[in-house]
Amino acid sequence: MGKLEGKVALITGAGSGIGRASALLFAKEGAKVVVADFVPQGGHETVKIIKEAGGEALFVEVNVSKSPEVQRMIQSVLDAYGRLDIVFNNAGIQGKFIMTADLSEEAWNSIIATNLTGAFLGSKYAIQAMLKQGGGVIINTASTAGLIGLPGMPAYSASKAGIIQLTKVMALEYADKNIRVNCICPGGIVTPLSRITADPATLKPEDFPPYRHVKAMPRFGDPEEVARTALYLASDDSSFVTGTVAVVDGGMSAGVAKMPPKKQG
Ligand SMILES: NC(=O)c1ccc[n+]([C@@H]2O[C@H](COP(=O)([O-])OP(=O)(O)OC[C@H]3O[C@@H](n4cnc5c(N)ncnc54)[C@H](O)[C@@H]3O)[C@@H](O)[C@H]2O)c1
Structure with missing residues (x-):
């Protein structure tokens, strides 16, 4: 029996990347999956893959x-x-790398609206339904950018830090209503959003962005590795877990970016 047998799961941004990988895994574990996206082509493709594998x-x-x-x-x-039963607010956009003084208000508003307001709206209306049925699970996709400062990503970082706090507040607000709320902070995952295309097997340390900790895992992550964390948070395996921030970044946000110089002699 699958870990999500009989559950109904809604995943936003499920037409690509982390959302698609999660949709496929949730369906494999027995969930009926609602694939939500604003790009129909990707969404329909995800549904097709699930159905071909025998899922719903x-x-x-x-x-x-x-x-x-x-x-x-x-x-x-x-x-x-x-x-x-399960809502995974995962849809997001990153935008271009632009320093704060040069970032247009339009670009700021667009990123905040999709990432932060999107997670708020998805949670607000899901919670209303979950309160009526006696419980549920919400997972939000934040980012390592919400934990550490990434120059050139002011709106994205602010939106993801906001998602982390929103998650904690909602977890406390509905802890006694059988609604668990958690978030995931991916980092360096190979998807169209991250624009990481290099073959992880051939990467050298100098290929990594400057914010990567040199001692972090020397590879990028696969969307499936984030999906497995989402499955844990969606299933009863995490029945006593709420308000948590699950970091899935190979260690990227664990420390400083450079090693201290070696002592002489
Ligand atoms: N890839 C990474 O390294 C990484 C790191 C940290 C956080 N994240 C987060 O993970 C989430 C998924 O990103 P991904 O890497 O899989 O990227 P992706 O581009 O492969 O997938 C994002 C999906 O969200 C959809 N989407 C975008 N705006 C939308 C909107 N307004 N309404 C509905 N759907 C919308 C896109 O159409 C796309 O299918 C995002 O929230 C992203 O910020 C990704």
Whole structure:
């Protein structure tokens, strides 16, 4: 029996990367998966892969930054399956590397709206449904950028730090209502968003971005490695875990970027 047998899971940004890997894993573990994304092609492709493997899934088109669309998305899940056990607010955008003084307000607002407001709206309307049915699980995708400062990513970092705090607040607010809320901080995962395309097997230390700790794992991560953490947080394996920040970054955010110079003699 799968770890999510009989559960209904909604995953945003499931048309690509971490969201798709999680959708495939959740379906393999027995969940009925609602694949939500604002790019229909990727979303339909994820559904197709799940169905070909014998799982159950459907696609819902959504822009997670728009309240009416998020409400419609939650209602679509309830209409299709009658309940909503797991919501993985994972959709996100990174934007270009631009220093704060040069970042337009438009770019700032767009990143905050998708990443932070998207997680808020997805949680708000999911919690309303979960309160009626007596419980549920929420997982939000934050980032190592929400834990350490990454120059050139002010809006992205602020949005992800905001998601971490939002997660903690919601975990406390609904701990006595059988709703667990946790977040994941991925870092250096090979997806279109991270623009990491090099073959991890051939990478040398100098290929890593300057913020990478030189002693961190000398490779990038696979979306499946984040999906396995999401599965842990979605399943009863984490039944006493709420308000936590699960870091999945090969050690990238664990310390300083450079080793101290060696002593002479
Ligand atoms: N890849 C990494 O190294 C990394 C590191 C830290 C955090 N993350 C986070 O992981 C999450 C998933 O990213 P990924 O790396 O899999 O990237 P990805 O680009 O492969 O997937 C993101 C998905 O989100 C969808 N999306 C974007 N804006 C949307 C919106 N407004 N409404 C609905 N869907 C939308 C995209 O269409 C895409 O399918 C993001 O929140 C990202 O910030 C990724």
